[in-house]
Amino acid sequence: HPPDVVKTFRYHCDSEFLLWPLEEMLTTKETYGLIVVGRKEAAVGYVRGNKIEVIREFTSGIHGKHRAGGQSQRRYERLIEEAEKRFYRRISEVINDLFLEMEDLKGIFIGGPGPSKEKFVDDESLDYRLREKIMGVIDLGYGGAEGIRALLERVQDKIENVKYIQEKQIMQKFMKELSNETGMVQYGLEEVQNALNLGAVDTLIISEDLDLYEINIKCENCGHNESRIVKEVEIEDMESKIQEAMCPECGSNSFGIEKTLPLIEALGELASNRGTEIELISSETEEGEMLRSTFGGIVATLRFKVSY
Ligand SMILES: [Zn+2]
Known part of the structure; x- marks a missing residue:
């Protein structure tokens, strides 16, 4: 059986799950x-x-x-x-x-x-x-x-x-880089996404309890696209808002949802294209709980420094 996390994905994105080898990347290799x-x-x-x-x-x-x-x-x-x-x-x-x-x-x-x-x-x-x-x-x-x-x-x-010991070690390594201000770590969704896009992320560290989804929106008329990040409970509201909205680019009403997928999956896709390792961390340890609550569930260790 696949691990629970993959099962959860299946419940939520019935249309387009597992487009990339998510299962393989996210299942424990040990x-x-x-x-x-x-x-x-x-x-x-x-x-x-x-x-x-x-x-x-x-x-x-x-x-x-x-x-x-x-x-x-x-x-x-x-x-x-x-x-x-x-x-x-x-x-x-x-x-x-x-x-x-x-x-x-x-x-x-x-x-x-x-x-x-x-x-x-x-x-x-x-x-x-x-x-x-x-x-x-x-x-x-x-x-x-x-x-x-x-x-x-x-x-x-x-x-x-x-x-748990491995999870602790992964987080401790991140915390050490962070407190030594080496510039070799990144946290916060936007910052991590940027670093991922630059191919700068060595290891993407995500909380198993990350409750965020990415809604991809596209205009059929002009091709304009954007995405929104929401919590699971907000998906329905956001989706109906988007259906009613006009394209900010061309004003057309053929502005609609292309797909909604768990953020772990969206980030995983980005990571797999850049040869980035992914570590899923439970909230069972103090460090894992800190990842979830203090850092919003997403951090990264870097291959090289990035500046904005
Ligand atoms: Zn448009």
């Missing part, structure tokens, strides 16, 4: 690897934004405990141990191939019932670059593919925290 290892089965998956996928499942072929005693029991245990090692290595090989290729892999969580997951980690057959990304080893009631969802449920908070 990926977390999910590995569930049990004695009998294992599964590998990942979560990216709201999408969870199980990529591979494995069975070990190891059966229940042998009941004989003495010599034969010890020999049996050794064989089992070796079979387990081969199982861990088989899983690791696949994971190494899959996860080392994965862009934006932020972290890995490992879960499962019993001691197999710890043994799997201790076996060290997982590539060291992936081992460095292990963010937690968690005890679960389920193994295999079923365990993937259970694992995600258990680590959701940690993933959210990473998201």
Whole structure:
């Protein structure tokens, strides 16, 4: 499923949504690897934004405990141990191939019932670059593919925290530039739009809770166009005003609305044409709340200074 923010767009602009790869730009790119290892089965998956996928499942072929005693029991245990090692290595090989290729892999969580997951980690057959990304080893009631969802449920908070920490860092970087008066930041809708048009914006930082829409108006007679920025509750009023208005350029009454779209989308279109990064920031952190309330929900860090 696309994230909520895209769903919201769909409700509001039923005619012309997603004209540009908005979804791709605005969905979270961060990926977390999910590995569930049990004695009998294992599964590998990942979560990216709201999408969870199980990529591979494995069975070990190891059966229940042998009941004989003495010599034969010890020999049996050794064989089992070796079979387990081969199982861990088989899983690791696949994971190494899959996860080392994965862009934006932020972290890995490992879960499962019993001691197999710890043994799997201790076996060290997982590539060291992936081992460095292990963010937690968690005890679960389920193994295999079923365990993937259970694992995600258990680590959701940690993933959210990473998201919040990143959001905080993005805003802190902006605040630092601002307080040092480096001239490498911009805020306020008009200022940011100007900088975007000049191709000066490195990162466009927008509050997820930005409640603004852009109404594009065009005169069919002379081609004159302009736009208005309004809050959601003001859209209807503004649209009927525009329908009644005459073109300020030629006086014709064929002055009408071309399209109404969320400002995030309008800015996103501008940004994508300039190779600008977009960061959507929630209001869950103090910094995110400051972005929304103090800075009107839109700020930018710059590639170069702009002057007017
Ligand atoms: Zn006109």
